[in-house]
Amino acid sequence: MRLTDHKFLTTAILLFYNLPFIALSQTTANIQQSELITLDKRLSGITIESIQKTPLPSFQPDAIGILTSKQTGIPQQFWGNSDPNVIARLIEPYFDYTLPEITALWQRIVLSEIDAPTKQGKSGKILSARIAYLLNAGALDQAEALLKQAGPTTSNLFHQAFEVGLLTGRAQTACSNMLRNPSLSPGLKARIFCLARENDWNAAALTLTAALTLNQISELDAELLSLFLDPEIFDEANPPPAPVPLTALDFIMREALAMPRSGQALPLAFLHQDLQRETGWRNQIIAMERLVRSQALPSQRLITLYQEGIPSASGGVWTRVAAVQKLLLAIEDGQSTKISKALQDAYRDLNAVGLGFVLSDIAANDLNGKSLTAKGRRVRFHLQVLHPDAAELIRKVTPQSATDAFIKAILLGKIPQSANSEMQSAIRAAFNGTTSFNSLILDAKQGQMGEAILNSMTNLVKSHHRDPAAVETTIAALRIAGLEDEARRIAIQVMLNLDEPI
Numbered sequence: 302m303r304l305t306d307h308k309f310l311t312t313a314i315l316l317f318y319n320l321p322f323i324a325l326s327q328t329t330a331n332i333q334q335s336e337l338i339t340l341d342k343r344l345s346g347i348t349i350e351s352i353q354k355t356p357l358p359s360f361q362p363d364a365i366g367i368l369t370s371k372q373t374g375i376p377q378q379f380w381g382n383s384d385p386n387v388i389a390r391l392i393e394p395y396f397d398y399t400l401p402e403i404t405a406l407w408q409r410i411v412l413s414e415i416d417a418p419t420k421q422g423k424s425g426k427i428l429s430a431r432i433a434y435l436l437n438a439g440a441l442d443q444a445e446a447l448l449k450q451a452g453p454t455t456s457n458l459f460h461q462a463f464e465v466g467l468l469t470g471r472a473q474t475a476c477s478n479m480l481r482n483p484s485l486s487p488g489l490k491a492r493i494f495c496l497a498r499e500n501d502w503n504a505a506a507l508t509l510t511a512a513l514t515l516n517q518i519s520e521l522d523a524e525l526l527s528l529f530l531d532p533e534i535f536d537e538a539n540p541p542p543a544p545v546p547l548t549a550l551d552f553i554m555r556e557a558l559a560m561p562r563s564g565q566a567l568p569l570a571f572l573h574q575d576l577q578r579e580t581g582w583r584n585q586i587i588a589m590e591r592l593v594r595s596q597a598l599p600s601q602r603l604i605t606l607y608q609e610g611i612p613s614a615s616g617g618v619w620t621r622v623a624a625v626q627k628l629l630l631a632i633e634d635g636q637s638t639k640i641s642k643a644l645q646d647a648y649r650d651l652n653a654v655g656l657g658f659v660l661s662d663i664a665a666n667d668l669n670g671k672s673l674t675a676k677g678r679r680v681r682f683h684l685q686v687l688h689p690d691a692a693e694l695i696r697k698v699t700p701q702s703a704t705d706a707f708i709k710a711i712l713l714g715k716i717p718q719s720a721n722s723e724m725q726s727a728i729r730a731a732f733n734g735t736t737s738f739n740s741l742i743l744d745a746k747q748g749q750m751g752e753a754i755l756n757s758m759t760n761l762v763k764s765h766h767r768d769p770a771a772v773e774t775t776i777a778a779l780r781i782a783g784l785e786d787e788a789r790r791i792a793i794q795v796m797l798n799l800d801e802p803i
Contacts, residue, residue: 641677
């Protein structure tokens with residue numbers, strides 16, 4: 302076949318796929334023209350009075366959510382009159398190794414059904430950024446739920462739904478929608494993949510050949526698609542290099558062919574594959590740790606996974622597995638000295654990788670009221686203040702240090718009487734209302750609460766939670782928005798983050 306034949310064939314294919322829409326558009330235009338001519342004849346000589354028009358409220362995709370304002374505690378007018386472009390830029394990034402409360406609050410904001418900004422902007426931009434955040438955090442189930450609520454109303458939302466479908470193993474619906482409406486397709490690569498998924502192998506191969514001939518697809522993409530369509534030609538000794546950046550579609554096709562990974566850390570959203578496939582206990586634990594830290598998955602799943610085998614080595618992930626297993630065995634044994642030592646070790650090892658908070662349920666349920674050593678009691682206190690029932694758990698606890706006394710006062714809704722550090726002074730000022738005004742606090746007071754809170758939390762994270770001014774501004778902005786509990790939890794976690802190892 303000559304090159305011109307390929308071009309003709311490709312044009313014919315594309316015309317075939319779009320012909321129904323072209324024909325429909327032309328038919329609609331003809332009908333509309335005919336109706337207008339007929340209407341003109343009927344209305345000849347008739348005077349029509351002017352009609353008052355009242356615009357209907359427009360649909361706001363940025364207001365879509367899966368949790369109500371009452372469920373999340375996020376104010377209905379959280380965004381106020383902020384610029385949607387600014388909100389979208391602020392809300393999209395996921396920050397690893399941050400305070401658990403910042404991660405939890407960020408996700409609640411993303412999932413909340415609250416009013417869109419009153420300021421006009423590109424419709425749906427904040428919604429798309431919220432879904433992008435969930436993908437960045439590996440929260441596929443949450444992203445899927447939000448996308449289902451929104452529907453594939455735009456090309457960008459469809460692309461995100463397609464990516465989520467690929468990574469959850471539920472791409473069938475997205476592929477079916479794409480093949481029915483080619484305009485939704487993220488590109489020829491996705492279309493070829495979906496044709497193959499629908500068992501239309503000939504159409505997939507023909508589209509690939511035509512696309513390559515017309516330079517509509519890169520050679521690297523064409524090579525991967527060729528191997529995906531015909532795995533028998535794959536030479537395991539010479540796999541194609543992983544593209545940079547690695548898309549979800551690239552990753553899924555490479556995994557299907559059992560190609561080696563690049564060795565670089567995978568995006569969080571890709572890690573669910575290691576939980577679904579028999580990848581080995583170690584890889585499952587590594588994936589689960591990252592997804593629990595991002596709060597894409599609940600903590601209990603990690604504790605359960607830690608107990609599913611015997612550590613085969615020491616160091617790294619195996620140290621954490623062994624520490625949790627020893628703690629659970631010590632609790633069963635009931636000896637206070639052993640429990641205290643195992644609790645210290647497990648807290649130290651998990652806290653080193655930002656996972657200390659996963660032990661809070663154990664501290665609240667299995668260790669509450671148990672006799673422990675002084676150090677064991679202090680670790681238990683630090684874990685119990687992270688628990689949702691923290692106030693009841695520590696109400697009668699006697700603090701063992703000035704820092705713990707400060708933390709207890711904050712947790713119980715009191716303002717500490719004194720401060721022993723610059724950080725404590727900043728926290729105290731934020732709660733007693735003596736914070737100096739700055740631009741972010743002014744924004745919050747003028748109705749741009751969400752923008753001020755996202756900005757202040759971003760500054761706090763970038764300071765590694767050590768900048769007193771960033772802490773003070775974050776707490777003050779949260780309190781202006783009525784998020785008092787969140788402000789107190791962040792203050793407590795900042796103090797724990799600064800505390801000396803026990």
